[in-house]
Amino acid sequence: MNAALLLSTALASVSANKLRASLTLLGIVIGVSSVIAMMAVGRGAQVSVTSRISDLGTDLITVRPGAQALRFAFFGGGGNSDVLSLGDALSLKDEVFAPDVHLVAPENSFSGSAVVGSENTFVSGVGVTAEYLEARNLNMEYGRNISNVDVENVSLVAVLGSEISETLFAQQNPVGATMKISGREFTIVGVMESQEGTIFNPDNSVLVPITTAYYRINNGKGLFDSISVSSINVLASSENTVDDARLDISTVLRLRHELGAEDEDDFLITTQQDTIETLEGTQGTFVILLGSIAGISLLVGGIGVMNIMLVSVTERTREIGIRRAVGAKRRDILFQFVTEAILMTFAGGLLGVLVGWAIAYFGNGATVDGDIIETVIETHIAAIALAVSVAVGLFFGIYPAVRAASLNPIEALRHE
Amino acid sequence: MTSTPTAPTPVIELTGVSREFRIGTHVVRALDGINLTINHGEMVAIIGPSGSGKSTLMNTLGCLDQPTSGSFVLNGQDVSDLSDNQLAETRSKQLGFVFQSYNLLPRETAISNVELPLKYSGGYSGKDRRSAAQTALDRVGLSERYDHRPMQMSGGEQQRVGIARALVKNPELILADEPTGNLDTKSSAEVIEMLRSLNEDDGKTIVVVTHDPEVAEAMKRIIAFRDGRIVEDRAVSHPIPISAGESEQ
Numbered sequence: 001m002n003a004a005l006l007l008s009t010a011l012a013s014v015s016a017n018k019l020r021a022s023l024t025l026l027g028i029v030i031g032v033s034s035v036i037a038m039m040a041v042g043r044g045a046q047v048s049v050t051s052r053i054s055d056l057g058t059d060l061i062t063v064r065p066g067a068q069a070l071r072f073a074f075f076g077g078g079g080n081s082d083v084l085s086l087g088d089a090l091s092l093k094d095e096v097f098a099p100d101v102h103l104v105a106p107e108n109s110f111s112g113s114a115v116v117g118s119e120n121t122f123v124s125g126v127g128v129t130a131e132y133l134e135a136r137n138l139n140m141e142y143g144r145n146i147s148n149v150d151v152e153n154v155s156l157v158a159v160l161g162s163e164i165s166e167t168l169f170a171q172q173n174p175v176g177a178t179m180k181i182s183g184r185e186f187t188i189v190g191v192m193e194s195q196e197g198t199i200f201n202p203d204n205s206v207l208v209p210i211t212t213a214y215y216r217i218n219n220g221k222g223l224f225d226s227i228s229v230s231s232i233n234v235l236a237s238s239e240n241t242v243d244d245a246r247l248d249i250s251t252v253l254r255l256r257h258e259l260g261a262e263d264e265d266d267f268l269i270t271t272q273q274d275t276i277e278t279l280e281g282t283q284g285t286f287v288i289l290l291g292s293i294a295g296i297s298l299l300v301g302g303i304g305v306m307n308i309m310l311v312s313v314t315e316r317t318r319e320i321g322i323r324r325a326v327g328a329k330r331r332d333i334l335f336q337f338v339t340e341a342i343l344m345t346f347a348g349g350l351l352g353v354l355v356g357w358a359i360a361y362f363g364n365g366a367t368v369d370g371d372i373i374e375t376v377i378e379t380h381i382a383a384i385a386l387a388v389s390v391a392v393g394l395f396f397g398i399y400p401a402v403r404a405a406s407l408n409p410i411e412a413l414r415h416e
Numbered sequence: 417m418t419s420t421p422t423a424p425t426p427v428i429e430l431t432g433v434s435r436e437f438r439i440g441t442h443v444v445r446a447l448d449g450i451n452l453t454i455n456h457g458e459m460v461a462i463i464g465p466s467g468s469g470k471s472t473l474m475n476t477l478g479c480l481d482q483p484t485s486g487s488f489v490l491n492g493q494d495v496s497d498l499s500d501n502q503l504a505e506t507r508s509k510q511l512g513f514v515f516q517s518y519n520l521l522p523r524e525t526a527i528s529n530v531e532l533p534l535k536y537s538g539g540y541s542g543k544d545r546r547s548a549a550q551t552a553l554d555r556v557g558l559s560e561r562y563d564h565r566p567m568q569m570s571g572g573e574q575q576r577v578g579i580a581r582a583l584v585k586n587p588e589l590i591l592a593d594e595p596t597g598n599l600d601t602k603s604s605a606e607v608i609e610m611l612r613s614l615n616e617d618d619g620k621t622i623v624v625v626t627h628d629p630e631v632a633e634a635m636k637r638i639i640a641f642r643d644g645r646i647v648e649d650r651a652v653s654h655p656i657p658i659s660a661g662e663s664e665q
Contacts, residue, residue, distance in 0.1 A: 005535050016523050322519045325480065326581065327508025327536040329501050410480050413519065 001332050010339040013312075021344060024308045027301025028348025028392065029355060032385045035294035036356025037363070039381045042287035044364070044374035046280060053276050056137055059102075059239050061246055063232040063253070064268045084253075084267060086210065087225035089232045091252055098248035103235040105135035108210055108228060110217045112182035116168045123164060123181065125206040127213025133192075135233035138202060143175035143190030151209040154216065158186040162194040163203035181206065182217050242271050295388075301348065302392035309341050309400035320404055321412030334405035341397020342390055349389025353382045424455035426489070427589050427621045428477060433486035434644075435472050446472035447483065448644035456588070459615040459622045459655075461632035464641030471593070473641070474625050478511060478591050479503045491588060508537045512582025516594035518574040520566040520581075526553060527562045530580045537585065552580035556610060572603030579610055590614065592624045596631055605658040608634050612657070630658050 001009070014021045065084045089106035092098050108127040113120060126132070130148045133139070141162060150157050158179065165174050174188045186208065194203055214220040214227045222228070236245035246269050253267050313320070320333055360375040367373070435447040446469045454460055464470045475481035476488060479495055482503075488496045495506055507513075520529045530549035534540045540548070553562060556576040566574050575595060582590050592611065596604035608631060614620045615636075624635060632638050633656045640648035 001535055002538065009535070012523070318519070319521055322521060323532070323536070324504070325478070325507065325513050325515075325519070326533040327504055329504040329536070331501075332504075332536055410475050413480075413515070 001328075001335065006335055006339050007343070009336055010343050013316075013336075014340055014343055017312075020308060024304050024344055025348040025351065027304040028298065028345050028389055029301075029352040031294060031298030031301045032349045032352025032389055033354075033356035033359060034297055035291060035385045035388075036353055036377075036382060037359040037375075038290035038294050039287060040356070040360035040375040040377050041363070041373060042283065042290050043376040043378060046283040046287065047376050048374045049279050049283065050276055053272055053279065056272060057235070058272045059236045059242055060135065060272050061234040061236060061242060061249065062270045063234060063249055064230070064270070065266070066268055083228045084230075084232060085225060086227040086229055088253060088256055089229055090225075091256055092232065092234060092249055094252065097252050097255075098245070100237050100241040100245040100248050101234055102237040102245075103131050103135055105129055105131035105233040105235075106210060106229040106231075107132060107233065108213055108218075108230045110182075110208075110213045112217065114164070114168065114206065115180040116177070119168050121164065121167055123206045124204070125158075125181070125208055125213065125217075127210035127217075128207050129210055132207065132233070135235055136202070138195065139193040141191045141193045142173050143188070145190060146207055146209050151211050153209075154211040155209055156184055156186045156212060156216065157189045157209065159190040159192060159207040160188060161192055161203040161205045164206060165191045181208075184216055242273070246271060298388065298392060302345070302396040305341055305344055305393060306396035306400060308344075309337060309397055310403070312340070313337065313400050313404040316404075317407060317412045317415040320407050321409050321415065324407075324409035325413060330405040333407075334401045337401035337404045338394065338397045341401070342393035345389045345393030345396075346386070349386045352389065353386055356385070357382065424457075426453050427456050427458075427491055428452065428454040428623075429487075429489040430476075431487045431489075433476065433483040433488055435469075435476060435481065436484045445644050447476070449486070450644075450646060452639070452646065452649075454621065454623065456621055457615070457619055459612070459636045460624070461635035461638045462623065462625045462641060463627060463629070463632050463638060464647075465627070468641040469644040470625050470641045472644075474591060474593050474623075477589075477623060478513060479506045504536075508533060509585065510587050510589060512579075512585070512587045512590040514575070514578050514582050514590065514592035514595045516597040518566070518571075518578045518598075520574055520577055522566050525563045525565055526558060526569070526577045526580075529566070529577055530584050533581060533585050548584055549580070552584040553577070555583060556580045570603065571599050572606055575599060575603065575607050576610065579607070579614075583614070587620075589621045589623070592622065594626055595624060596626070596628060601658070604628075604631070608658050612655075630656075634658055 063084065084106075086106055089104050092101050092104045106129060109124065110127060111122070111124045114123045128146055129151050130146060133145050140159075143159070146157065146159055149155075158181070160168075160174060168174065168179065169177065173191070175190060177188050178185050179188060180186070192202055192207075195201055208217070210229070211224070211227065214222075220227060234245065234249060236242045249269055250265065254265065257266055259266065323333060357377060360377045363373055364375040365372060430450050430452040433447055433450040434445060437444045437446060448469075450473065462470045462473060472481065476483055479490070483496055486496070487494055490506065491510055493506075495503065498506065521532070527546065527549045530552050531545045534545045534548060550562065553559060556579050558573060558576055558580065561569060561573060561577070566577070569577070590611070595607055595611070599607060611622050611624065612634065615622045624631065626632055633652060635652060636655055637651050638648070639646055
């Protein structure tokens with residue numbers, strides 16, 4: 001039997017039992033469409049996260065305290081300091097030791113309740129220097145930025161994120177107004193532009209001078225140089241000198257922390273590229289996970305196909321006997337049943353691709369729990385899903401087909 | 417189509433054919449050393465009670481089964497040791513089957529049922545198949561029934577579709593297993609008349625298994641089976657066509 005005949009015979013057999021065929025198809029449709037849709041959502045998330053990080057500028061380097069690997073604290077190894085200080089940050093502004101560092105913006109964090117009149121809200125704030133805005137690529141909406149004079153004077157001034165400003169002052173311009181944070185009265189000097197949709201959303205935070213955060217809010221007692229910072233934002237002189245700048249930072253900090261050649265870093269330097277890679281890795285795992293879950297439903301669909309094919313072989317035992325008696329070889333019967341199975345899974349796969357594509361297409365831009373879902377449809381995923389559904393048909397169709405082909409024609413003719 | 421040759425050419429030659437079935441520890445001998453020659457252009461009835469081995473003989477002649485021992489030469493070719501694929505090819509090329517219960521594919525039309533053997537032999541275009549099937553259906557008088565499905569036809573008509581299917585590849589030999597077993601007298605008469613005509617007019621060799629004595633007497637030679645052996649083998653000098661009695665339709 002040639003391929004065209006095989007196909008038309010299989011088509012006739014499958015369409016003879018439309019309800020059964022469509023129910024069997026459904027399993028594959030669900031499997032394939034969920035693969036397509038989930039992969040589209042997964043890839044969409046990956047792409048949007050990557051682009052948001054890139055928005056921050058690829059020349060941003062972040063330095064955090066703590067070792068890269070597990071530290072041998074119990075054995076007295078490691079450096080002599082577990083924290084980064086303001087002194088560390090200031091030392092990075094050194095044209096000799098750190099020529100590729102363009103800007104240094106240390107920060108620390110605090111939290112507490114903010115009170116304006118009868119309005120009361122919990123805030124998480126950041127202690128900053130004047131360089132913070134540039135490092136984080138942020139802009140002012142009203143008023144002025146925290147200045148380095150404020151930092152020197154340990155001033156009680158604050159810059160608000162746009163959302164918190166709205167919470168406490170509604171639509172009014174709050175510049176010049178006062179608010180209480182942890183019982184101390186601050187003068188509001190500015191409001192930042194909204195950065196909705198970015199990965200480090202500052203809309204809900206309050207900026208104060210880094211010294212104020214340390215001495216006045218966190219009640220620190222150390223000297224100026226030893227003010228602890230939670231991280232140091234560093235801008236390299238250009239995107240091409242990020243790696244050089246990273247080396248500069250490492251050199252300076254290792255010197256300051258008096259680390260020997262054997263000691264590991266007691267700080268962690270992360271570039272935007274590192275962050276993107278890490279996130280892409282995580283997202284990749286996520287995508288694979290989604291894909292596997294969808295793949296399992298494809299597997300279940302395949303088992304459904306096998307089940308129906310086995311029933312079909314039993315029901316059509318006599319037909320098989322007739323075909324054998326008029327000259328069909330074993331392999332003709334084998335091919336016929338395998339073709340039927342593949343036809344079903346291929347049709348299911350095709351339908352699944354269309355449904356999955358439609359879900360991804362119409363789901364793009366939909367809002368779930370306030371998050372905008374972005375989807376990225378990839379043709380190669382559709383092609384793979386289709387190929388896999390054909391493979392599922394082949395895999396799950398082969399056993400029933402072998403059973404059909406190995407029937408004894410005499411007994412098959414005598415069946416029921 | 418072909419005229420009966422003057423010197424008899426054997427179509428079927430069985431020499432010492434035995435077929436044993438093992439049921440548990442029991443060995444049942446369905447055919448016990450059969451020697452039998454059927455020549456070109458013969459029209460033979462094989463009779464015998466159930467379990468006499470006539471079905472086993474039919475399966476062997478039909479290349480659906482192979483003898484345990486002995487040789488079976490079909491049209492000059494020894495088919496006793498052929499592989500499964502070769503047997504399928506032999507069935508396709510040399511034989512036409514007619515079954516008691518017609519064995520048509522219920523969802524297919526008459527013409528598509530008749531086309532079936534051609535689909536498994538290759539070398540036929542869709543057009544070729546259709547015209548060959550039409551010729552065969554015309555031959556059995558079903559020119560008006562091309563696109564009818566088995567359910568839309570009477571038993572007699574279905575059996576004639578079965579005969580058309582057996583004829584479509586123009587084989588030398590037609591094997592019919594109780595071809596009138598499910599039919600009323602009138603339809604039986606038609607079917608037997610059709611087989612007779614294929615024998616006399618088209619020169620086909622015809623072997624019919626039956627336990628209807630009337631059908632047997634309509635053939636030209638009767639071979640009786642009992643316990644796996646031939647107990648009688650006689651020529652019928654004047655075959656009696658079945659009288660078309662009152663039909664149930």
